[in-house]
Amino acid sequence: MVTILFTSGCASLSARDRNTITGAGVGAVAGAILTGGSSVGTVGGAAVGGYIGHQVRK
Template sequence: MKKGKRIATGAVTLVLLAGLTACEGMSRQGRNTAIGAGAGAVGGAVLTGGSTAGTLGGAAIGGIVGHEASK
């Protein structure tokens, strides 16, 4: 079961990083929000052992921090 979570976490990380390449036309604040959400999702997944709630919570917190930091 742990191997499946690691593969899923790795896949989510790759998708998020690939999604960041689409940030070229975004505003600075939008880009920082997306980067914060991606980093928060990875951090939340790592800290909670890959739980869905931890990943989503990390993404939400990271997105808020990224959004507010660029004001």
């Protein structure tokens, strides 16, 4: 349900913006898992994921 509410607010975003947000979210989760919940790992994962998401279909 939260995902539906979150994505409905993104209707006006471009595909690149949605990819960046999705990449940051996935990267944050992956960073948190890989570093055992470290704040630095979570933020780093979000940054890397956001960058990768932004580069998709450039």
